[in-house]
Structure formats: C-alpha cells, structure tokens
Amino acid sequence: xxxxxxxTDFQPAFKxxxxxxxxxxxxxxxxxxxxxxxxxxxxxxxRVSLKLFQDRYTSDLEAxxxxxxxxxxxxxxxxxLQATGSGPMVALWATxxxxxxxxxxxxxxxxxxxxxxxDSLTIEVYRPRGRQGTPLFRLLHAGQPLQLPWCSTRVELxxxxxxxxxxxxxxxPEHIAELRDQQLLAIKCEGLGSTATSEDVAMLHPx
Numbered sequence: 001x002x003x004x005x006x007x008t009d010f011q012p013a014f015k016x017x018x019x020x021x022x023x024x025x026x027x028x029x030x031x032x033x034x035x036x037x038x039x040x041x042x043x044x045x046x047r048v049s050l051k052l053f054q055d056r057y058t059s060d061l062e063a064x065x066x067x068x069x070x071x072x073x074x075x076x077x078x079x080x081l082q083a084t085g086s087g088p089m090v091a092l093w094a095t096x097x098x099x100x101x102x103x104x105x106x107x108x109x110x111x112x113x114x115x116x117x118x119d120s121l122t123i124e125v126y127r128p129r130g131r132q133g134t135p136l137f138r139l140l141h142a143g144q145p146l147q148l149p150w151c152s153t154r155v156e157l158x159x160x161x162x163x164x165x166x167x168x169x170x171x172x173p174e175h176i177a178e179l180r181d182q183q184l185l186a187i188k189c190e191g192l193g194s195t196a197t198s199e200d201v202a203m204l205h206p207x
Contacts, residue, residue: 071103073172100115120142122141123140151167
C-alpha cells in the first residue's frame with residue numbers, strides 16, 4: 001500500500017516527513033493523495049515508523065547508555081558550574097527528538113511516549129542564599145518535574161509537593177556517573193562493539 005501511495009519503498013525515517021507535513025498543514029511539504037493526515041495508511045505508517053525507531057534505541061540498554069553518557073556528563077559539568085555561581089544563568093541547547101529519548105532511556109526515566117515537536121528537557125538549579133545550604137536541582141520533561149529514583153537527597157517543600165528537587169550531587173545515576181572514567185568508558189565501548197551509527201553519534205554529539 002505504501003509503494004502504491006508514495007511511489008517508493010517505506011523507510012522508518014519517513015516519520016519526519018509525515019510529521020512535518022501534518023504539523024505544517026502541508027504548507028511546505030505536500031503528501032500524496034493516499035497519505036493524507038489521519039488516513040489509515042498515514043496513521044499506520046507513522047505508528048510503524050515510531051515503533052521501529054523506539055526499538056532501535058531501547059533494544060540495547062547498555063549501548064544507549066554509552067551513547068548518551070558524554071552528553072549527560074557534559075550537562076552534569078554545566079550543572080555544577082551553575083550550582084557554584086560560576087556558570088551562565090541560562091543556557092540553551094537545540095536538539096532532536098531522538099536525543100531526548102536516548103537521554104531519558106539512558107537515565108531509566110523514559111515514559112514510553114515518543115517526544116513530540118517542541119518537546120524539552122529543562123534543568124533548574126537553585127542556589128541557597130549566602131554560603132549555607134546545599135544547591136538543589138530538578139529535571140523537567142515538557143514542563144513536568146521528573147522523579148529520579150536514584151536521588152538520595154530528595155527534598156520536598158510544602159509549597160512544591162512532588163517538586164523533584166534533589167541535591168546537585170545526585171544529577172546522574174551511578175551507571176552513568178561511573179563512565180566519567182574514560183578508561184572504563186573505552187573498555188565498555190570496545191567490549192560492546194559498535195552498535196551506534198554515525199547518525200546516532202552526530203545527533204547526540206554535534207561538532
């Protein structure tokens with residue numbers, strides 16, 4: 001059915017074309033007559049495409065963790081700078097849906113939903129006034145605070161129930177934090193073999 005409607009073989013990456021055409025109401029990208037949004041073939045193609053991408057990044061958890069580790073460690077470094085007041089007040093990174101998903105899967109807190117357009121991960125840092133107290137942070141996905149299972153210093157405030165506040169020292173779970181050891185990271189990557197494609201690496205670690 002796909003070949004008849006689109007004139008080409010189906011590829012998982014076509015999800016981007018389908019989503020762009022649908023979200024833009026086909027102002028810049030028109031779909032063939034048999035692939036109009038909400039048609040049975042459109043819905044099926046998008047479902048299959050997202051499932052294939054999901055399987056790609058969740059079938060090998062260890063590989064996903066190794067793929068995401070450098071970016072997560074970089075975020076941790078930045079978090080620590082902000083916690084001490086030596087980093088900029090605000091920093092923005094533009095990224096892809098697959099990057100957000102890989103990070104959440106690697107951290108073990110993905111909810112199983114594919115990140116939509118305009119999705120976001122936000123790290124908020126709270127520094128105590130003066131020099132007393134412990135800097136806190138919370139990680140939000142689409143504006144909602146995430147509860148981090150590994151957080152041993154979870155802080156709950158009466159005015160912020162379920163706030164997800166933790167000590168900045170608890171940003172990363174142990175299975176990611178240990179990969180700061182470059183020798184261990186290299187050993188794990190070598191032992192696992194190369195399961196990440198060049199596209200995966202470029203997406204997570206742009207030059």
